Amino acid sequence: MMKMTKQTRRDLITYGIVIVFYIVMQLLDLAGILSFHVKGLLVPLCYYAIAAVALNLVVGILGDLSLGHAGFMCIGAFSSSLFSVTLKDSGFPAGLRFFLALLIGTFFAALFGFLIGIPVLRLNGDYLAIVTLAFGEIIKNILAAVYFGYDEEGLHIAFKSFPLQGEGKMLINGAMGIQGTPTDSTFTIAVVILLLALFIVQNIVRSRTGRAIMSIRDNRIAAEAVGIQITKYKMTAFTISAAIAGTAGVLFSHNTTTLTATSTYFGYNVSILILVYVVLGGIGNIRGSVIATAILYILPEMLRGLSNYRMLIYAIVLIIIMLINWAPAAITFREKYGISAYLARRKENRTPVSDMGSGKGGS
């Protein structure tokens, strides 16, 4: 049962890293060291990390390239904001309202993930990437063009502005988006949701479902031959991933009062940004996604002082991390001299010779 404990320990370390980061940030905040600007980065950092964990389930575990995850964030953001804005002035308790908003955003993203998954998951590789990209753009563009409101005559939805009859309110105002979402997202809630996302994805990977998903990634034909239902497990992975991305979207929309479906927030460049976090953190490495997001999200913000050179340095860092992570020579070097190799050597040296023979029995 050595394996169980080793894997469980790995998972626990991931939660530990997030919790330690949270505590350190809280302490720095108490000590008054954190600037207003840095504090404003903490919630975005969390929702990008959540989105990266979600995307890693599709890219790393299922082995399919999706470039549409910003679209699922967009659905989570808009559906939950709509709910929160509607209930804002009704005296509904804020805590419960946000909790329900999280559920609603997650549910609608999951629903769309499922519906989009039906046609999309029939494709493979590059084709799948392009179609998911297209779906992401469609979602963003529809939400940027739609007008949705209510008045005395009931609910109205249209693709051009319309006058409201008497008492009423425009909920989604075309390109102006949704105004006045309550800013319910806090760093604490964001960290809790990040931990939850990690918990879900890591436990899936360790389960029967995760093995089925990974077997499809490694060899689809063999997976089918041992009785794995390909469509079922592809849909499971894609839907759960979309759902988690939707939750990240809820955190996003409840972090600012104005929500607009612009490319800056929900375009394919955002999907690619999240993919960069996943790739640099290590495809299939859930913990790596979180760490890579933290480094790559904070870095350009820290470099603001260097103005023009900022993106240049960011790009160079990207290249360096990529080389360190994936260059064959670097991998060999790591295997020989890396931390885990060092620890393994130390353990070997410490273990008395007489124990070596019986080592297998204990595992």
Next chain:
Amino acid sequence: MAALLSVNHLSISFGGLRAVDDFNVEIEKGALYGLIGPNGAGKTTVFNLLTGVYKPDEGRIFLGDRNITGLSTVEINQAGIARTFQNIRLFKDMSVLDNVKVGLHNRYPYSTLAGILKLPVYFKTEKEMDEKALELLKVFELDGESETLSKNLPYGKQRKLEIARALATDPKLLLLDEPAAGMNPNETGELMDTIRFVRDHFDMTILLIEHDMKLVAGICEALTVLNFGSVLCQGQTSEVLKNPEVIKAYLGD
């Protein structure tokens, strides 16, 4: 007694090419049966027809009393046919143990939610799966390497792991597609012992494709020879291998 596998008039064409033409075979339970023939004779196509990768144009396949013609690969596996592949197809980035556990997937169910929440049923079932998988790996002397990524196993052991994974699905019939391909004579000798052992230990019926005549002559009790998609000759191994038609097909005129 009815045969475990009976195939009647099986045919399939790709475009104008009749890849398998009127293929018939009856395999008794517990048999070790060989399917041989020159390159391109349609042997692997027969395997793909039996496992539902291709749907036959004509003909019927019975496993026991059950008509499995036209079922999907997954359904056929659940009905009781497992296979290995000519070019090894392991789950290469998964551990040896996990490869076998994927094979056990349908026999040890629990829901995705139970896995996420790590309910008691998760721990109970995973433990049973670990035990069953290690038991299978032990048979193939792979239990010492259960944590190794399957892509890091040496070639011969990869072949064995593929058989172990196929057996994990608890089949009635095991199809081996060129199990000795790429093996040296020592490894082939060992493989012959393994195949015989699998048949006796698991009470298995085995149909195998092979080019290595030493292996075929050594372990197969009966043979079917395919040539250009049709059956050239069928019967007891010793008689089939003496048949002048077969020798001609293999060696040319």
